[in-house]
Amino acid sequence: MNPSRAAIAIAAMAVGALSLLPFAYLFAAGMSTEAIGKLFTYPTTAGDIIRTVGLTLSVSAVCVVVGVGAALLLVRTTIPFRKLLTVLLAMPLAIPGFVAAYAAYSANLMFAPRTNIVTTFAGATAIIALTLYPYVFLAGIVAVRNLDPAQEEVARSLGTRPVAVFWRITVPQLRPAIASSVLIVALHVLAEYGAMVQLRQRTLTTTIMANMLDYGDYEAARSLSLLLAGLAFVLLVGGRLLTGRAHRQSIGSQTVRPPTRARLGRAHLAVLVAALVVPLLALGPTVYMTIHGLTSPHRQLVVNWAEVLQAARVSLTYAVWAGLLASVVALPVAWWVSRHPSPWSNLTERSVWLAHAIPGAILALALVFLATRLLPGLYKTPSLLVIAYVILYLPLAVANQRVGLHAALTKYDEAAASLGSGAWQRLRRVSLPIALPGLATGALLVGLDASKELTTTLMLLPFNTQTLATGLWATTNGESLDFTAASPYAVMLLALGSIPVYLIMRRTVRYIV
Amino acid sequence: MSRSGLRLRVTTAIAGAVALLTVTAGCSSSPSSEPGATGSDAATTLTVYTDQHAALVKGLTGAYTKQTGVTFDIQQDATVGQIQAEGDASPADLFLSEDPAPVAQLGKAGLLEPIEASTVAQVQPGLSSPQDLWVAYAARARVLYYNPELIDEADLPKTLLTITDPQYKGKFAYAPSGAFVATTQYLISTIGLDASTDFLKKVKANGVNEQKNGNVRDTVEAGKHAMGLSNHYYWWIKAAEVGGPEHMTSKIYHFPETDPGNLVLSSGAAILKNSTHKDAAAKFVQWLTSKDGGQQILSSGDIDTSGAQYPVALGTSSELVGALSDIASPTYDMSIYADQSQAQDLLKSLGITT
Numbered sequence: 001m002n003p004s005r006a007a008i009a010i011a012a013m014a015v016g017a018l019s020l021l022p023f024a025y026l027f028a029a030g031m032s033t034e035a036i037g038k039l040f041t042y043p044t045t046a047g048d049i050i051r052t053v054g055l056t057l058s059v060s061a062v063c064v065v066v067g068v069g070a071a072l073l074l075v076r077t078t079i080p081f082r083k084l085l086t087v088l089l090a091m092p093l094a095i096p097g098f099v100a101a102y103a104a105y106s107a108n109l110m111f112a113p114r115t116n117i118v119t120t121f122a123g124a125t126a127i128i129a130l131t132l133y134p135y136v137f138l139a140g141i142v143a144v145r146n147l148d149p150a151q152e153e154v155a156r157s158l159g160t161r162p163v164a165v166f167w168r169i170t171v172p173q174l175r176p177a178i179a180s181s182v183l184i185v186a187l188h189v190l191a192e193y194g195a196m197v198q199l200r201q202r203t204l205t206t207t208i209m210a211n212m213l214d215y216g217d218y219e220a221a222r223s224l225s226l227l228l229a230g231l232a233f234v235l236l237v238g239g240r241l242l243t244g245r246a247h248r249q250s251i252g253s254q255t256v257r258p259p260t261r262a263r264l265g266r267a268h269l270a271v272l273v274a275a276l277v278v279p280l281l282a283l284g285p286t287v288y289m290t291i292h293g294l295t296s297p298h299r300q301l302v303v304n305w306a307e308v309l310q311a312a313r314v315s316l317t318y319a320v321w322a323g324l325l326a327s328v329v330a331l332p333v334a335w336w337v338s339r340h341p342s343p344w345s346n347l348t349e350r351s352v353w354l355a356h357a358i359p360g361a362i363l364a365l366a367l368v369f370l371a372t373r374l375l376p377g378l379y380k381t382p383s384l385l386v387i388a389y390v391i392l393y394l395p396l397a398v399a400n401q402r403v404g405l406h407a408a409l410t411k412y413d414e415a416a417a418s419l420g421s422g423a424w425q426r427l428r429r430v431s432l433p434i435a436l437p438g439l440a441t442g443a444l445l446v447g448l449d450a451s452k453e454l455t456t457t458l459m460l461l462p463f464n465t466q467t468l469a470t471g472l473w474a475t476t477n478g479e480s481l482d483f484t485a486a487s488p489y490a491v492m493l494l495a496l497g498s499i500p501v502y503l504i505m506r507r508t509v510r511y512i513v
Numbered sequence: 514m515s516r517s518g519l520r521l522r523v524t525t526a527i528a529g530a531v532a533l534l535t536v537t538a539g540c541s542s543s544p545s546s547e548p549g550a551t552g553s554d555a556a557t558t559l560t561v562y563t564d565q566h567a568a569l570v571k572g573l574t575g576a577y578t579k580q581t582g583v584t585f586d587i588q589q590d591a592t593v594g595q596i597q598a599e600g601d602a603s604p605a606d607l608f609l610s611e612d613p614a615p616v617a618q619l620g621k622a623g624l625l626e627p628i629e630a631s632t633v634a635q636v637q638p639g640l641s642s643p644q645d646l647w648v649a650y651a652a653r654a655r656v657l658y659y660n661p662e663l664i665d666e667a668d669l670p671k672t673l674l675t676i677t678d679p680q681y682k683g684k685f686a687y688a689p690s691g692a693f694v695a696t697t698q699y700l701i702s703t704i705g706l707d708a709s710t711d712f713l714k715k716v717k718a719n720g721v722n723e724q725k726n727g728n729v730r731d732t733v734e735a736g737k738h739a740m741g742l743s744n745h746y747y748w749w750i751k752a753a754e755v756g757g758p759e760h761m762t763s764k765i766y767h768f769p770e771t772d773p774g775n776l777v778l779s780s781g782a783a784i785l786k787n788s789t790h791k792d793a794a795a796k797f798v799q800w801l802t803s804k805d806g807g808q809q810i811l812s813s814g815d816i817d818t819s820g821a822q823y824p825v826a827l828g829t830s831s832e833l834v835g836a837l838s839d840i841a842s843p844t845y846d847m848s849i850y851a852d853q854s855q856a857q858d859l860l861k862s863l864g865i866t867t
Contacts, residue, residue: 029598044864105728113735200724210866214691215857216618218594296754365598372602380604459595463560463586474567474589476727484754 004423005340011332016348019355019391023229025366026222035223044202052203052231055125055196056189062129063185066278067136068144068178075144077262079271086141087505089275092282093134093445094497096452096469098194099490100131103285105198106483124199130282131195132188135181138441141508142403143177149260180399183239187356187395190232193455204228205359212361225362232357236350290490293483303488311471312492315451318382318467322389323447326397327439329390334401335427339410353395360455363388367460385460389450396449397442404438405431437507444500451496468493557793558584562591563609565780565820569651570609572818573807577800583793593618596785606788607797609650609780612691613847616781620646621851626784626791632799636825637837639844640779649779650801651811651822654840655696656745657685657766657774658730663739669766673774676740677715686723686732686741687716689866693742696776697856702849703773706859713863722865734763742774749821749834770841777842780822804829 039045070089074082092100104118104127117123147170155165196206204224211221264271330352337349355363367388371379378384412434416426432439454469461470472489483490563570567589574585588595588605593615596603610616619625620642628648633641640649657676659669664684670676673696676685687693700709721738723729729741730751748765752758768774782801784794800806804826811824814832823837830836860866 042861042864044861106731109731109735109737113732113737197724198728200722210689212592212594214689214694214866215853216593216614217854217857218597221594365594368595369598369600372599376602379599379602458590459592461589463588470589 008332008336009340009345012336012345012348015329015333015394016351019352019394021370022355022358022363022366022391023226025369026226026229026362029222029365029369030219031223031226032219033223035217035220036227039207039220039224039227048202048204048207051121051201052190052205054121055128055201055203056186056235058121058125059129059132059189060182060186062125063133063136064178064182066129066133067181068140068174070133070137070275070278071140071144073271073275075141076260077271078264078268079275080268081272083509085272085275086509087502088279088283089137090134090501090505090508091279091498092131093448093501094494095131095283095286096194096454096493097128097131097188097192098198098454099472099493100282100286101127101195101198103289103483106289107285119200121201124196124201126281127199128189128192128195130278132185133278133282135184135445136178138504138508139178139181139403140174143174146177147173179239180395180402183236183353184356184395184399186235186239187232187353190228190235190357191359193359193361204231208359209361218365221362225358229354229358232354235357236353286490286494289483290487290494293485293487294491296484305488307466308468308471308488308492311466311468311489312496314465315467315469315493315496318386318389319447319451321382321386322393322450323443325386326390326394326446327401327443330394330397330401330442331439333394334398334405337398338402338405339413349398352398355391356393356395360392360453361459363392364456364459367391367456380460380462382462385457385462386450388456388460389446389453392453392456393446393449396445400438400442400445401435402438403441404435406438441504441507444504448497448500452493468496556582557790558586559790559794559797560586560588560604560606561609562588562596562605562607563611564589564591564615565609565611565651568817569820569822572810573801576807576810577797580800581796583797593622596624597622601787603785603787605785606790606794608647608783608785610647610783611780612695612850613779613781614691614695614850614853616647616783617642617848617851619783619785620644620848624786626786626788628782628784628798629795632795632802635799635802635804635827637827640777640825640847641781642848643846644848647781647783648798648802649825650782650798650807651780651820652777652825652837653692653780653822654745654767654837654842655692655774655776655778656743656748657768658733658741658743658748658763659766660733660736660739660763662736662762666764666766669740670768672768672770672772673742674712676742676774677712677719681740682719683721684739685720686729686738687720688723688726688729688743689860690726690744692726692744692776692778694853694856694860694866695778695850696773697860698849698853699773699776699843699845701855701859702845703843706855710859710863713859713865717863717865730763734761736762740766744778745834746821749816753816753821767840771843772841773843775840775842777823777837777840779825779847781847802826 073079074086079085108115108118118127152165152169155169156162160168191205193205193209196203204227208221208224208228211217211224333349333352337345367384368379371384412430413426416430421429451467452469454473457467457470458473461467466474468489472486472493475485475489561570561574570587574587578584586604591608596605596608596619608616608619616625625646627645630645633645633648636649640652641647657669659666670678670681697709697713700712723732723741726743726747729743730747732738733741734751745765748761748763752761755761782798784791784798788794802808802825808824808826808829811819811822812829812831813819816833819831819833821834823831823834825837
């Protein structure tokens, strides 16, 4: 192993170890298997665990169907208004999950007060999936565009029916490409708190939070977090087995031709309307409730726009720092695992994902515990909060950097090496520029998620500071979202969130036109 | 794309990020200091940990800053867990709780500095820690909301324990919030574990768990349920949202006799043993509980600063929600909330919460 490769490996392993640091807290602060054992004596526990697993699977499944379906529609058919549709379909990324859930719940109460639509398992699945499918959609567009049409053509020319071509050629090629995004969705579901409570779904995470907030039973909360981490571990290992290895057999040149688009003919309008239903359902309740709140005739509260703008500036600053720092920290991990796959590099990459699955409040407590003991100077400074965001959202950076590094084919790297170029030089002059779009997407997604984060932020935020998410939360009095007082913050969150969504989509849109 | 073009884009991206950071760097907040304030406390900054409504704490501390020049560092949504995780390094001088449980737990853990007896004496008896470990500065009452379009006031249950009677089956909502856990702990300590278990079993069978007090309010208001067990102030917050109590469909009902359904829960102020500003903290708590100090703000009709809570100083009453002395709550020792494991076990084993 040459020295620079060793340096990258060591850096990557250090990052992996650091992201496991929150788990050190779980052990240091004390846990008990007794608490876990006791949990199983309660009648609802089995149901809650089944519901946790069920929601994880159902939301992931809906996200795959909607995300990949939308990507296929935009890349492989002649559907009109493709640019507009792409941006609309990605926009739900800008809405925090708990806000979307509150809005859906409020809309349910407003229009059908005596029905339970959003609080059923199916309703909750739909609401949560509608906030998360864009992750799969984004990866799906790139993956569908990179499909080699030659393989499908060969299969068809051999007499294979279109449906069989889809299942036997198209799907296996897509699977590894969207695997990371599905994992991101699944881990989001496992750690989701606010939306689950509002949609009346009891999961392991809501149980952990109830133990913390309603009972002050932190030992039980920590013990259950370990159980949750175990579940995430199974998911991470299982996810790998399920997706298998990336295999790209290509026919002829490496360049992928533009796709052949299925003609929709007279179905144009019907398909367009059907495609519009998804963003309408995902954005509609939040936008409607926000506008309703802002234009309420009984409005008595005076909006302090200076405070809202200040919160927006704070959110933006933290988000930019989190995006940049996460990108730097993720790079050795992404590089190592995509260039030198080995059990060690894979293990390192997986450990980065694990912290993504524990509830934000537990991660925050871990950082409170560790920072006050190890780095007291950092406590209650923006730095510690940015570090928390980096630990939480590192997988988003790693996953997207891998896509970018995948595009920067090893061949180019080898060609440069054969011309005598050193490792750092190759990284700087060959791979990095080609991988830049993937890197940028990763940074933007980290920044976006950081600006929406609530539970960790509440605990680690410097004194007397608000982000848009905590400012919005402060208007709830810890209970139901009052869309009158909250709407200025919601408007700013949406406005701020649509910037990274637009930047990401600007890159992606060229895949579909 | 040419290499120079690529390099240009890399440079542009980095330059853009740097520019953004420069623009936003201004918000590395500088502690606000009120000009014009004088006195020996003027330079003091008190660190307040609180899980009370943000606007209420902001109103109270803001008024104190104006009068004395003492400034505040405020940790919103604070938990006992955060203070314990911080250990000896905790910067907290004070804890202002929403419910009695957090301050009772801090007191039991030996983390609190006792409050001066003269301060506790400003407050109506029975609301603060009997050992003076914390003092009540506000209070909330458990109430029953009802929707007159669905049920007549005359038909409402006369006591909390009769809400499980057959005629109310399927007609009421509840939420296993902190106040509900407290009510459960109170019931266990008064009517015993068996009777409490019996009652809660029927609550689960006959009522609808709406998970949050805000949801209980909204569902009763929307006519999904005829009645709902909740806290008094959620209704007032909604009333302010829609333009006043006259625009509300639902109404607040207090059980007619002294009853656990009218249970009063104190919001407590406590001084941490670790505090490095104990004297300044004690002065603030004295002001907070004084009729001419913090209690004035709680008494005002302005819901944004009073949070529609009850003031607790002797002889005070709220222009909005009335006097706490009018609430027929049982008198009891709120230290029982230092350990709620019995309530926790009961609610969990019945599957009401997890």
